[in-house]
Amino acid sequence: MQLKRVVVTGLGALTPIGNNIEEYWEGLKSGKSGSAPVTYYDTEKFKVKFACELKGYNSEDYFDRKEGRKLDRFAQYALIASDEAIKDSGLDLDKIDKFRTGVIWGAGIGGLETFQNEVLNFAAGDGTPRFNPFFIPKMIADIAPGNISIKYGFMGPNYTTVSACASAANAIIDALNTIRLGYCDVVVTGGSEAAVTIAGMGGFGAMHALSTRNDEPETASRPFDATRDGFVLGEGAGALILEEYEHAKARGAKIYAEVAGGGLSSDAYHMTAPHPEGTGVVRVMENCLKDAGMKPEDVDAINTHGTSTPLGDVAELKAISKVFGKHAPNININSTKSMTGHLLGAAGAVEAIASILAMEHSLVPPTINHTTVDENIDPTLNLTLNKAQKREVNVALSNTFGFGGHNACIIFKKIS
Template sequence: MELKRVVVTGLGALTPLGNTVSAYWEGLVNGISGAAPITHFDASKFKTQFACEVKGFDPHDFMDRKEARKVDPFVQYAIASTDEAVKDAGLEFSKLDTNRIGVIWGSGIGGLKTFLDEVVTFAKGDGTPRFNPFFIPKMLVDIAPGHISMRHGLRGPNFSAVSACASSTNAMIDAFNYIRMGMADIIITGGSEATINEAGIGGFNAMHALSTRNDDPKTASRPFDKDRDGFVSGEGSGAIILESLEHALARGAKIYAEVAGGGMSADAHHITASHPEGLGAKLAMSKAIADANFGYADIDYINVHGTSTPVGDISETKAIIDLFGEHAYKLNISSTKSMTGHLLGAAGAIEAIASILSVKNDIVPPTINHFTDDPDIDNNLNFTFNTAQERVVNAALSNTFGFGGHNASIIVKKYHS
């Protein structure tokens, strides 16, 4: 079977740097931090009192009040970014075969706010079970693609990928494969997350996973820096319209980039810690490169997982050096989590958008907040520290790694007819 080519024809983003793709990209290129004191709840008694929240978002710009009450914030975010992507792609569903248009979405945790609110309300009561009838459907991870499909009448493949922080990259790889195998013409893919609440921050604090740099939130996410002390929680959503090339050309769509390949692996090592030598990361990247029929020298930029954790940053750089050899020192590498924080299951989606725009615009966004070299990291690598860099980016690889040892890498390249 001859595989179809798959291209990107639309983008949507709701992020801590801005609520549109253009605002998000402008923030990235200018090295803006989205971190600030938490406003979603009173965090004064928490070890971590800051996060990268979405700012100025009003769900009623996208749905009426009755509908908004029926969905968790992670679904509200998904709908907002998808609306932008659909408009950006110029999709008129009334003129298309909606039986061949699907939604494959990622989220690591789903409706945590809904779960928290309902359980707390019950615990404060007299033991009488009074639960919201929308409790279960609001919290389910798979409800996001369900709502997107119902909003637009899409009857193609519809499901969620759940692999912790690798979720939306897994979703994109699934979408890529469904289209290139001829099982769909268009798939809306990406991911959303909304976990900046008492349970999310408290839970990650209990694991000692979060930065506690409360005196200076904007510099708290500092991947590859010697003094990094954990990741910064982020929230938001990224939506990507993937389409078969022939379908995109037939309807005269604009094309941002082409998806070249994807790779997945497991660390088989630890429930939360990455393999210290980066074996799973190396395997996922090598599989993506093989899937794209690339050589290692064909990659120009890696948007790394780079969460700002002491162990994870080291293992990922080891994997890159081990896999790419001398070419590793010719790559640009950057962690956009230094600006957005870590969006967990939505990280892969917004970082894929950053990679797509790097390919389109020949600009690599920076890794901000670098102050001190880590002697355990090879600082001869080009981490694009603190300032964006212009260079030709023919192909970019985006890495996401999740709790449970889940690893996923996806490659996008410049589109040529």
């Protein structure tokens, strides 16, 4: 069976460094930090008091009050980013086959704030179960693509992938294969998360997963730096319109990139820690290259998972050195989480978009906040430190990994 080619024709983003694609790219190329003191709740008794929140976000700018009350923030973010991507794609919604248009979305947690607030309200009451009738529909992770499909009438495959921080990358790979195999012409895909909440920050803080640099939040996310001490929690959404190549060409669509391939693997090692030698990461990149029919020397740039954790960063870079060998020093390696923080289930989409924009603009965004060399990291690797670097990017790879050992890798290439 001849697999169909799949391309990206629309992008949308809502991030801690920009509330649309244009603002997001400006933040990326300038090395903007999205980390700042938390404003959503009182952090007095919390060990970690900062995160990468959205800036200037007000749901009433996008939804009327009645509609907004029915949507958890993670679903609001999904609708906003997907709307931007659909408009960017130029799709004529009256002409496309909506039975062949799907929505495959990623969310690692879903409506955490909704769940938290309902339980807190119940605990503060007299024991009578007075729950909001929208509690369950607002909370469940699959409600984001459900709302997108309802808004636009898309009647193709519709579901959510849940694989912790790899969720959005898994969604994109599923969307790729759905179109490749001929089941859809168009898929709205990506991911969203809104875990900067009492429960989210408290839970990750209890795991000692978060940076505790309350005195310098702007520089707390510092992937590959010897002084890194954990990730900075972020929130937001990224959306991509994936489309069958001939379908896109026939309507004269702008094509950002081709989705050349995707790879999956499992660490099968530990609930939260990576294998120290990056065994699963090696395999996922090898799987991705094989799926794309590419060789290691074809890759120009890698946006790493790069969360700024002591173990994870080293393991990933060891894996890159092993897979790419002598070519590894020629690759621009970066971590955009240094700017956006870790968007959990949305990370794979937001970072895939960064890779696509790097290709479009021939500019690799920096890994910011690096001051101290880590002796455990290969010094020959180009980690794109502190300043964006100009270069032609014809092939870009994006890595995303999740608790539970979930690994996902996507390769994009310039259309030819």
